[in-house]
Amino acid sequence: MNTRDTLYVKDGSLYIGAFRATELAEKFGTPLYVMDAQYIAEVCDAFVAAVNKSGEGAVAFANKAFAAVATAKLAAAHGLWFDVVSGGELYLVQNAGADMKKVLFHGNNKTPREIDEGLDAGIGYFVIDSLNEIELLDKKAGERGVVQDVLVRVNPGVSAHTYEAVMTAAPFSKFGFDVHGDAADVIKDIASRKHLRFCGLHVHIGSQIYDHSSYDTAIDVVTDFMRGLAADGITTDVLDMGGGYGIYYTDEDPKFTPRRYAYTVENIALRAREKSAEKGLKQPFIIVEPGRSIVGEAGITLYTVGAVKDFPGVRKYVAVDGGMFENPRYALYESRYSAMIANKADKPADEVVTIAGKCCESGDLIGKDMPLQHAETGDILAVFSTGAYNYSMASNYNLNAVPPVVLVDGDKAGYIVKPQTYRDLLRNNTVPEWMK
Ligand code: LLP
Numbered sequence: 395m396n397t398r399d400t401l402y403v404k405d406g407s408l409y410i411g412a413f414r415a416t417e418l419a420e421k422f423g424t425p426l427y428v429m430d431a432q433y434i435a436e437v438c439d440a441f442v443a444a445v446n447k448s449g450e451g452a453v454a455f456a457n458k459a460f461a462a463v464a465t466a467k468l469a470a471a472h473g474l475w476f477d478v479v480s481g482g483e484l485y486l487v488q489n490a491g492a493d494m495k496k497v498l499f500h501g502n503n504k505t506p507r508e509i510d511e512g513l514d515a516g517i518g519y520f521v522i523d524s525l526n527e528i529e530l531l532d533k534k535a536g537e538r539g540v541v542q543d544v545l546v547r548v549n550p551g552v553s554a555h556t557y558e559a560v561m562t563a564a565p566f567s568k569f570g571f572d573v574h575g576d577a578a579d580v581i582k583d584i585a586s587r588k589h590l591r592f593c594g595l596h597v598h599i600g601s602q603i604y605d606h607s608s609y610d611t612a613i614d615v616v617t618d619f620m621r622g623l624a625a626d627g628i629t630t631d632v633l634d635m636g637g638g639y640g641i642y643y644t645d646e647d648p649k650f651t652p653r654r655y656a657y658t659v660e661n662i663a664l665r666a667r668e669k670s671a672e673k674g675l676k677q678p679f680i681i682v683e684p685g686r687s688i689v690g691e692a693g694i695t696l697y698t699v700g701a702v703k704d705f706p707g708v709r710k711y712v713a714v715d716g717g718m719f720e721n722p723r724y725a726l727y728e729s730r731y732s733a734m735i736a737n738k739a740d741k742p743a744d745e746v747v748t749i750a751g752k753c754c755e756s757g758d759l760i761g762k763d764m765p766l767q768h769a770e771t772g773d774i775l776a777v778f779s780t781g782a783y784n785y786s787m788a789s790n791y792n793l794n795a796v797p798p799v800v801l802v803d804g805d806k807a808g809y810i811v812k813p814q815t816y817r818d819l820l821r822n823n824t825v826p827e828w829m830k
Contacts (some may be wrong), residue, residue, distance in 0.1 A: 395732060395778055396642040396649040396691060400432050400802075406514075408736040408776050412805035415696055415736035419774045422800050422809070425700045425716035427785050429810070431468060431803035433652070433692040438472035440656035441684065448664045451680035454498055456637050457483045459685025459782040460693070464801055464810035466490035469688070475518075477637075477683045482506045488515060498634070498681070500596075502569050509534055513542065521596045521634070523547045523570060528584060535589035540590060543598045545634055548577045550615040552599050552608055569598070573619045578626070585628055585780070592628065594678060598636025601686060604648065609635065609662050617669040628765055633670075634681035635662050641690040642733045643779050655687050686782040693781020695721065695797075696736065699773040700752070710747045712769040717751015718758045719791040721777070721784045725757050733760070736768040736774040743767050749775070752791050757801070785811070793819050 445451035475496035497517040549570035567808035571577035697714035723729035749760040795814035
């Protein structure tokens, strides 16, 4: 557990803000996603200060990490821009009242409808990721009589040290144009289009990255590429370095504070500016796009312990009322988490258990071989660092309801996503005429 002012143990209980975790579980039920507003605000402020320390820039929140209207409002109030990757995410930030000029639309295969929606909303930048998108966007912008600002996603061919599913800039990635291949020609093509304005580049090298030297290498490669463009008379006004900073999940990971996370942002922005100056380039406006590092540690999932099954000498299962429908990350990536029995927070974590979900498959685990206090039916289990890519990747598998989300802000706590009912689960079910 990476403790902080709003996540701590007192009198044998785990606290989130002013609330005992057990109190939240009792009031709102389990499974329950809890998000800590103060932590999110603190990270946002630290990141915005960091990106602007050595020049001008912006922090765009990667909505894919956690998409809810209330947290988008919170991020916007702290000066964040938004990275959206679908019409749905665009709709969400519109509903949160975000300034559309501060929205970047990503995606390697935006649909014609999504392109229409982005243009109609008047978003700041499309981040172009395919030849097909150039054609469509130029044509559709032309039909509307507008010139759309665009960034181009480039692949610097840097391989970050993370797991393969989230590695994005390795040579085999499905994302971006290769800086050593067709990227320059693609940009020249864009620059010649009547309804597109080339504004800059976007790079995202992966997610859950601790080794920051990968960012440095990417910056070196991309600023070299910018120099090549400059030689052809093309200026890069904006450089978006993506997101991807690794967070604390288990005690094998560093325990950072928001301020320490912000050093990463500060260093990326500084290096990009220094390298640009060194290579005689115009100072680009620097954008960073963190998701996980803003909301990941802000989230704690609360469960009620149900069945406990011990296979002596083999494995002890502690089953909870959640599972892969609300946290699919073990099933997908064998992700690791740390956990605590919230009502036994001062007891030693002297057992090693596997936390199982309630779905009908053996791979439905929250984590394997985790240290935990002695668990009994009815205990409240807290799993930490679940704010990113849990709620946003949840499903109704086995027709389990996606848990509600409660936002805690000091001594206030309230729903930001309400509980799903059985009726909600069947809302879009219908029976065709001929079967009636
Ligand atoms: N920008 C772009 C273009 C991205 O593709 C991503 C993440 C981000 C920013 C934000 O990265 P972050 O700061 O959150 O690492 N589902 C996976 C993570 C997938 C990340 C996808 N792209 C997981 O649960 O670990």
